[in-house]
Amino acid sequence: MNGAQSLLRTLVDAGVEVCFSNPGTSEMHFVAALDSVPEMRGVLALFEGAVTGAADGYARIAGKPAATLLHLGPGLANGMANLHNARRAHTPVVNVVGDHATYHKQYDAPLESDIEGLARTLNGWYRESAKTAEVGADAADAVAASQDAPGRIATLVLPADVSWGEGGVAAAPVAPRAPKTVAASTIDAIAEVVRSGEPVAFLIGGKGCHEAGLLAVSRISAATGAKAFIETFPARLERGAGLPSIDRLGYLAEQAMYQLDGIKHLVLAGAKPPVSFFAYPGKPSELTPADAKVHVLAAIDEDIPAALEALASAVAADTEPVLQQANRPALPSGPLTPQNWVEVIGALLPEHAIIADESNTSGLLLPAATAGAPRHDHLTLTGGAIGYGIPVATGAAVAAPGRPVISLQADGSALYTISALWTQARENLDVTTVILNNRAYAILKMELQRVGAEGAGPRALELLDLSRPDLDFVKIAEGMGVPATRATTAEELAEQFERALREPGPHLIDAWVPPLF
Amino acid sequence: MNGAQSLLRTLVDAGVEVCFSNPGTSEMHFVAALDSVPEMRGVLALFEGAVTGAADGYARIAGKPAATLLHLGPGLANGMANLHNARRAHTPVVNVVGDHATYHKQYDAPLESDIEGLARTLNGWYRESAKTAEVGADAADAVAASQDAPGRIATLVLPADVSWGEGGVAAAPVAPRAPKTVAASTIDAIAEVVRSGEPVAFLIGGKGCHEAGLLAVSRISAATGAKAFIETFPARLERGAGLPSIDRLGYLAEQAMYQLDGIKHLVLAGAKPPVSFFAYPGKPSELTPADAKVHVLAAIDEDIPAALEALASAVAADTEPVLQQANRPALPSGPLTPQNWVEVIGALLPEHAIIADESNTSGLLLPAATAGAPRHDHLTLTGGAIGYGIPVATGAAVAAPGRPVISLQADGSALYTISALWTQARENLDVTTVILNNRAYAILKMELQRVGAEGAGPRALELLDLSRPDLDFVKIAEGMGVPATRATTAEELAEQFERALREPGPHLIDAWVPPLF
Known part of the structure; x- marks a missing residue:
């Protein structure tokens, strides 16, 4: 088993079944290994921005990472913008970046560039596989790291000789870091806030935007009168008939400030304090009302749905969520308009x-x-x-x-x-x-x-x-x-x-x- | 005059007359300033890879830099692959990367990312404009830095508030670092080598691939029997009828090794010792014959044509260059083929x-x-x-x-x-x-x-x-x-x-x- 084969076998064993790919010469052994590990589905894209964006979309829906196959520094560079979006979405992604053979790097061949410098800007997990025998273990670590709560970009650099070398060993899956549990004292403190009678708004992000979190938020709102908003750009918002309908905070600062007007407490569950997308001359960056207090119910690396459910149990034990009724617009007619x-x-x-x-x-x-x-x-x-x-x-x-x-x-x-x-x-x-x-x-x-x-x-x-x-x-x-x-x-x-x-x-x-x- | 206007005025005064652009909100004052500095031509592209590649092509032909206008870290990231090519071509490029307002960066808004980390991988010149009054001087430095011999990527980050602030001051052009002159002793030593009677090959790169360098190389070859090759991927090779015709070193290692077979001396003028584009199992990375000695006539930041001309004067004073005759293939017929x-x-x-x-x-x-x-x-x-x-x-x-x-x-x-x-x-x-x-x-x-x-x-x-x-x-x-x-x-x-x-x-x-x- 060569390094590439051990890598693919390890990925598949860890549940990574799709590799969005734009390979080059330095990745040819990885490509060749696809025939010996048929459980891995290779999906070709003609540009790395399509590769990394597809990996983001895949994981947002599958709930587990895909791999990418990228060609040296320029391949990673072409994929960086959509990796930026994936990073902001806390999407788990496992990048496999092919590199020159270890002994070839010293010659500064035309495609040589600072892969580590590029990858480090993603603020995720990074490793270069140094030995064929370790590729499997490195891959298992990469898959786990990508799924460490709340999810991040893991980049594994695979030098060509490490890939083609014999002596690869497939590694068993490694457990990722689970979301932390929110302390009961935090739940109690925020229960106090929402019972205070003062105007409260919740801002929900991350996995709080999935069904369980939305149901809990809806119960809290119904029982206490608290407002609730979804972060402006959620990675995946579950919505439609049968689920609570919760508005997103507006993109325009003016709109968000209107939505939050008058609140005295902002409770964050998987979201950050809201800020303007861009700065504008003479306008504030922070959108939380100046006299409102910000409380963190659950940080992004904590168990957001569980925290919302615990809070709902505390303040809305007997309250049902308010569910959106089925209700579609009539089919319109006439020239297309924004409406x-x-x-x-x-x-x-x-x-x-x-x-x-x-x-x-x-x-x-x-x-x-x-x-x-x-x-x-x-x-x-x-x-x-x-x-x-x-x-x-x-x-x-x-x-x-x-x-x-x-x-x-x-x-x-x-x-x-x-x-x-x-x-x-x-x-x-x-x-x-x-x-x-x-x-x-x-x-x-x-x-x-x-x-x-x-x-x-x-x-x-x-x-x-x-x-x-x-x-x-x-x-x-x-x-x-x-x-x-x-x-x-x-x-x-x-x-x-x-x-x-x-x-x-x-x-x-x-x-x-x-x-x- | 605001910061953006002082930037554009300074660029134009330094001879930068085209800005390939893909702007976003943080660059809107730069865009607005185009109407007050009409000597700057804004050219819109729909993706930053097109922006940076166009800047590379422009400078290879114009012999002076264009500016790019890029939108924060993701805009720079999308342009990185073609900036990599420009870096390898020693093309002068002046990147203007818009950024959030200085006071807004602390909020980690969605588009916030590590611009400096990205830009540093280009191994060129980098600066963030900190104050409106200094933007003009920063721009003048950037234009000069991009043209420091042999040419490089200069990246100037322009925060939105620095751009929109009043108090901008246009700056006078700054002289770039000129190519160094090759020492007479180096010319003499290499003249000895080519006169030695042992097999010699020249490998020519950078500005040595323009007319003056080619004429000199041709004279040297004609007078001494030295072989000559152009680097495998020159930024700009002048060729055709009326110029010396000098083969490029082959992309395939086998081809390059065949071309260099038997030489005892390799003389580099603006080129690096030849290496395989990629590594291949069991094949050497270095393509210079093991028993050949490598001599540097001119490094990439030295005056390559002048060095070649000086050497030609020493060893080929009375020799004319061999010029390619006009000679076109006949128009072929039949289904298209690689030939x-x-x-x-x-x-x-x-x-x-x-x-x-x-x-x-x-x-x-x-x-x-x-x-x-x-x-x-x-x-x-x-x-x-x-x-x-x-x-x-x-x-x-x-x-x-x-x-x-x-x-x-x-x-x-x-x-x-x-x-x-x-x-x-x-x-x-x-x-x-x-x-x-x-x-x-x-x-x-x-x-x-x-x-x-x-x-x-x-x-x-x-x-x-x-x-x-x-x-x-x-x-x-x-x-x-x-x-x-x-x-x-x-x-x-x-x-x-x-x-x-x-x-x-x-x-x-x-x-x-x-x-x-």
Whole structure:
């Protein structure tokens, strides 16, 4: 057994069954080993940003990590932006980064670069496998490290000679660090706060956004009158009919400050104190009201659902959660608008759908339109690095073959990782991509005003315009093997969306929705 | 004048006239300032890999840096792979990376990441502008640093509040560090070597690959019988009829060892001792014959052409260089092959063309077919990070509006930065892209064998196959606003290539060339 084979065997034994891959020469023994460890599914992507984004989407849905296979420092670099998003989502990811043979590094060959320096910026787990006999143990440690609560990026560097060397030993799985239990005294103290009669709001993040946490929060709210919000960009929010419907805190600082206005206590469960996404001249960064006290019920590495349930037992023992009733918008008609396209999605969202949401400004009205749709998972852009949507949808579809994946994608960020469409076609994944094509960096046109950039003239606006030339996403998708259509009216969008859901495999709809602003 | 305005004014005064840009909210004041400093041309790209690759191509042709505008850590990360190539090319690049406002960084907002850690891996110049009043001076230092011999990546981080603050002061240009002069004793010592009668080979890199250096090398060879080679991946090789024709050292180790067989002295001028691109089991990394002595005529930060000319004066005072005669292949016919497509290019290459070459395996026969074509610049993949070709062609075309740019692009690496086609359309650049579409990672199929990866079966080969589904580059290009056609015969390629050269603006030809191997 060579090093690569021991690595793959160890990964599979630890439950890592998918490797999103963009290999090069230094990874050829890993590639060759796929035939001797057939339990590992290799999924090819044509750019590393698609690889790492897919690994993020996979783990958000599967609840366990995928591996990535990346080609030296430049391969890791190309995957960094979506690893940034995964880091912010606390997604477990196991990167395998091929490197030059150990004895070859001294020669500074063209692809040599500072892999460790790059990987360290992810603030996760890092190791270079130094010996073939240790690769298995290193891989077991990497899988465990990626799943240490709350989840993180583990990067294992695999030099080519360590990979091709004989003497590999598969290692048994290693247990990751479980979430810490919140102290009873913390539960008691916060129970006091919510019983105080003063205005309280909860801000829920991490695994608190899954069913158990939401049910507990809803009971607490119903029993005590406390407000509750979901963090602005949750990794995975379970929502829809039959679950409590809890609003997300707004992206715009003004909106968040309105939501939190008047509260005296902010209770955090898996979320951080809310701050403005960007700084704006003359406006505060911190969004918690100045006279409100912040309490931490559960930190991100603690057992958030258990803490919420314990608190619910303390303050809402006899209270039922308030569940969202089934309630869809009517199918709209007429030319597409920022309002009616979300109504189409809300009206037609299938059961058990997964929404990978990178709709940005076009999607501001989406949550209301889908609140009463059938139960679904809503994945959001946790780290703000655009180009996450199409890859994350791809990985989510690999993780959940039976579930329809809806990829809502702004035009301005679609080109970053567009080649993930090809992987969807190759793997015949049930992903329906809707491009919200407003032919502009609409969010930046808004932000140009919000940052008070006076004197912005035609040369500035030119840099935020995507209409010269127009991007034709129908042709781009077809060029990558994904059937595609264009919708300019709500009726067309509805008809095309239904058809896409009905037919197996990926589809893309280029929806010409005018800007909200 | 705010910080952003002082930055732009300083850049323009220092000769930096183009800023390849992919801005976000934190860069909005920089964008707004474009209207008050109209001498700066903002060129929008839809992905940062296109931004940084374009800056590399621009500087290789313009001989001076462009600026980039990147959005925080993830924007820099997306641009890193092509910055790696630029670093290997010793290309001067001035990165402007927008960051959160200084007072906002403490809140760890979603886009916060370790920008300095990322940038430091480039081993260039780095600074964060701390105060508005100092931005101008920082920018002047950055431009100078990027041009310190031999050229490097300078990264200036611009926090949003430093950018929007009032009190900016434009700074005067700062002189970069000039190339060092090679000592006369070194010239003398190497003159002794080449006069010794023992077999000598020169390996030429950096600015030695431009006209003056090539003429000097040719004279030395003609007078002394020394062999001469160009480094395997030169940043910019001037070649064609009327210039000396000097072969590049082969990419394959076997090829390079054959070229250097029997030499007793290797003289380096702007190149490093040759090493294998990757390591292979049981094969040496170093390609210099074991019994040959290595001599450094000029290091990369020294004046390479001057050193070569001084040596030529010493050993070849009365010898003329050997110049390549005009000599084109005949126009071939029949289905496209790895041989006849390069003959089409050689037969039709226009005067003063710039070739951005990422043809990889498909292009192995290109140099011979273009050696006697009209004089042209040949740009290569210096750092091995694929996805460089389309962006570099874009930047080269911005640098040289009057010159035809030929972008020779392998299919496997085309998707990395494909959106640079959109920038070519937007800027109406005279770029003719030829996709060498062999529907495979052909180089990896070759490498799978070369690394001795035994037991590679169908699951391994599947990961190197691009034909399921086929990429339709005609549709992809048209989707980005670039007119495109498909060629399957030499006649079609010739007709389409001529037409593309004749018509203004960008064109793409999807050439179905079967794999060489």
